[in-house]
Amino acid sequence: MDPIIITDEGNSSSNLDEENNAVYPPEYKGHFSTLLITRKEILERTATLAEFIHKDYKGRRPVFLCVLKGATPVRSVFVICMIYYCAVRAVIEILYFTFTDMQILHTPSYFKYSFT
Amino acid sequence: MNLLEALQELRQGYYTEFIKVKSYEGLHTTGNLTIEGTVPNLEGKDVIIVEDILDTGTTLSHLIPILTKQSKAKSIEVCTLLIKRINNEPQTQNKVTSKYIGFSVPPKFVIGYGLDYNELYRDIRDVWIISQKGIDYVVPRDDC
Secondary structure, eight states, rough: OEEEETTTTTTTGGOOOHHHHHSSOGGGGTTTEEEEOOOHEEEEEEHHHHHHHHHTTTTTEEEEEEEEEEEOOOHHHHHHHHHHHHHHHHHHHHHHHHHHHHHHSSSSSSHEEEEE | HHHHHHHHHHHHOOEEEEEEEESSSSSOOOEEEEEOOOOOOOOOEEEEEEEESSSSSSHHHHHHHHHHHHOSSSSEEEEEEEEEETTSSOOOOOSSSSOOOOOOOESSSSEEETOTTTTTTTTSSSSSOHHHHHHHHOOOOOOO
């Protein structure tokens, strides 16, 4: 079946009516450029899709299979890099403080006062 | 799931199943798709895969052969609310053909009505094209 084509400008003639269209949490203001499809249009379309499916599957019981997608590796690679970064940084800091502490502890005090 | 509610109105019987898939490539997925957990028993069943948006169709192009082989489904069709046009051609060149399609949308980043970007914008009534500000937006965080 042919889909309803939505152009770059969106489908809704009501697109100009910004006041009525801006149905989203106020923190999202400016986050969107074009209204493509309204919920009303989606509901109408899904009703049509259901009729098509019913026509094809009447008397049968199809299985609707919903596919959930796992985390993308982009994110996991990023997380791994962050863990390594934190670990390396922690080691560097420990070494740094150990050395500075050692300097404080092991600086012979007579150095400071040897000429007095 | 308005589709299922609409089917209830039409007195159409159906079953629902969920599977979780994982692919091992980045944004430009090329393969290596695995199904997490057990594959549901679909032997002799007419399966309709439900998608919110069909982009390049890479996931499904790998999933459908696996399902055909492993689950012995009688038939497999695809139903998607949105299909993204590639290069803005009306004739889509997606890797998978979907029998039931709601809308064909331009090759832009679309969000809303359950579609997210970094877990944001699922909570919107309508489908929109995201703006650069929306892409760049980082949720303020309290922790480091």
